[in-house]
Amino acid sequence: MRKTGKLDYIEMAAVGGTLDHVKSFYSAAFGWTFTDYGPDYAAFAEGLDGGFQAEVPAKPLPILYSEALEETLAAVEDAGGTIVKPIFSFPGGRRFHFTDPAGNELAVWGE
Template identity: 45%
Template sequence: MKEIGANGQVDYVEFNVSDIQRAKQFYGSVFGWAFTDYGPTYTEFYDGRITGGFTSTEAVTAAGGPLVIFYASDLPGTLKKLEAAGAEIVKPIFAFPGGQRFHFKDPDGYVLGVWTED
């Protein structure tokens, strides 16, 4: 059972997607997320730490906004999984103080990141 977050913490992330089943397949196959469906236009995801949702009730607005960054203990392996799932790598693995990361575009056009520590 997910614990409700403390005041001021990010508690939920929601994505507008054009195809909920495709989003579930994409994120489930790469990151192993669990899903709870709430009708044909909404599903909630749980990544083991935070919940969020995919909805098809609004237009996809993938450009702009904050960059959501996932953690991966195996950065090259995660990159390969993303490519196999159909992601476009838009910024290859690069180093930054404290680790490495890369950016990818998901099937709806969202640009997201994945990082690991040194």
């Protein structure tokens, strides 16, 4: 069951090689399987769902879930977070990105 604020997904970069190279590594090393969503994104479901994305900064992006996206955005701002990408649509839902007071970037998504 998804609950607001729970870690739900993680996105990682596929830099320093190609997306196929990264998929081959995780497949060979750990037996992971992937679902491709276009040429620049491959998702996995290996305990914690996530995906690799080509051409993004080489830092993992933790993604939290929200049952009420606008309310969560307001709570993040009220708590001192900085919105770095306002709410936008993507295949599967909507999300926003923020940085916490330590400078870590996270995202929050909702359906």
